[in-house]
Amino acid sequence: MAKLSRRSLSLYVANGLNDPATQKTVLLQLAAYLVDTRRTKELPLIVRDIELYLAEAGSVAGMVTSAFDLTAETKKAIEQYVKQHTGAKEVLLDHSIEPSVLGGIKINTPGHELDATVRRNLTILKTQYKKV
Amino acid sequence: MSFINYFAETAATPEGSGDLFSALGIDWRLLILQIIAFLILVFLLGKFVYPWLMKQVDERQAGIEAAAQAASKAQELAAESEEKTSALLADARKEADDILSNAKLEASTLLTASEEKARTTAEKIAEEAQAEIQKSIEAAKRDLHNETLELVALATEKVIGKKLDKKADAELIAQSLKEVR
Numbered sequence: 001m002a003k004l005s006r007r008s009l010s011l012y013v014a015n016g017l018n019d020p021a022t023q024k025t026v027l028l029q030l031a032a033y034l035v036d037t038r039r040t041k042e043l044p045l046i047v048r049d050i051e052l053y054l055a056e057a058g059s060v061a062g063m064v065t066s067a068f069d070l071t072a073e074t075k076k077a078i079e080q081y082v083k084q085h086t087g088a089k090e091v092l093l094d095h096s097i098e099p100s101v102l103g104g105i106k107i108n109t110p111g112h113e114l115d116a117t118v119r120r121n122l123t124i125l126k127t128q129y130k131k132v
Numbered sequence: 133m134s135f136i137n138y139f140a141e142t143a144a145t146p147e148g149s150g151d152l153f154s155a156l157g158i159d160w161r162l163l164i165l166q167i168i169a170f171l172i173l174v175f176l177l178g179k180f181v182y183p184w185l186m187k188q189v190d191e192r193q194a195g196i197e198a199a200a201q202a203a204s205k206a207q208e209l210a211a212e213s214e215e216k217t218s219a220l221l222a223d224a225r226k227e228a229d230d231i232l233s234n235a236k237l238e239a240s241t242l243l244t245a246s247e248e249k250a251r252t253t254a255e256k257i258a259e260e261a262q263a264e265i266q267k268s269i270e271a272a273k274r275d276l277h278n279e280t281l282e283l284v285a286l287a288t289e290k291v292i293g294k295k296l297d298k299k300a301d302a303e304l305i306a307q308s309l310k311e312v313r
Contacts, residue, residue: 066305068298074305081309102289103296105305116308118292122285129281131274 006042009033010049017050018057051110060088062109065096065117074105082109 004012009030016026034040051061064070064078079091086109093107102118153160296304 066301067296068301070305071298071302074302077306077309081313084313102292103301103304104308114312116305116312118289118296118304122289125288126281126285130278 003037004033006046007049010046011053013046014050014053014057017054018059048110055086055088055110058087058089059092060086060090060109061092061094062107063094063096065098065101065106065108067097067099067101067103067117069097070095070105078105078107081114082107085109085112 013026013030016022016029030046034043034046054061060082062082064075070078075093075095078093082088082091082093100119102122104117104120105114106117106120107114153163
């Protein structure tokens with residue numbers, strides 16, 4: 001079997017995911033193919049490429065990190081922010097709680113990141129104003 | 133007095149002239165012989181002794197004159213030599229004075245140069261020390277600034293960690309989203 005490039009593989013899966021009927025099948029095919037061709041280590045890169053293709057198609061998947069649980073109002077504001085900045089029609093966000101960020105929010109979307117956490121600001125305070 | 137009288141009487145008597153020599157005790161034959169011997173002696177002396185003596189005297193005189201000339205020449209040479217020696221001594225003294233003067237000048241120049249070098253070195257060392265001190269001060273200020281930043285960040289982190297709650301965090305997030313729009 002000829003080896004597929006990562007980009008063509010990602011494009012194939014992204015196209016499959018756009019159709020709800022084929023989502024599960026495409027994901028299983030991807031998993032089987034990666035295991036069969038011993039390319040499971042490429043999965044993070046493939047997922048990133050798939051996210052990029054999905055974003056181009058108007059479906060953005062992202063990760064939100066905060067120190068506390070988010071209210072419904074905050075989640076809505078975040079979705080609006082992502083739609084506004086990516087032009088996406090559909091936004092899918094995963095939420096992760098990390099107390100180490102202290103406060104604020106961090107949004108990771110394909111090709112874009114917003115880090116408005118307190119931890120980030122403190123790091124900026126320590127590094128940007130530090131004299132060498 | 134009697135001798136004078138006798139001589140006068142004899143001279144006054146004409147027949148007594150042949151006996152004058154006898155009266156005087158002189159034998160004229162002996163006298164002639166003595167004259168001849170004397171002449172022979174004079175001849176011999178003039179022939180053999182005087183020329184030799186004169187030659188010796190001339191030679192001696194020539195030797196004395198040569199010696200005198202040599203002495204004069206030696207004196208002249210000595211005087212000349214003394215003059216040369218004086219001139220040489222004068223030159224040597226002048227040269228020595230020049231050398232001494234040059235040595236003093238060189239020593240003075242060397243001393244001045246050494247003083248200048250020492251002064252320059254001292255100034256350089258002082259400048260370097262000052263620069264080093266300034267650098268240390270700058271480094272200390274920088275360290276203090278950075279440590280202050282660290283402390284401020286740490287203190288802020290501690291305060292926020294204790295004071296920030298869910299509600300305040302929601303407000304903070306809303307503010308952040310508002311700022312980036």
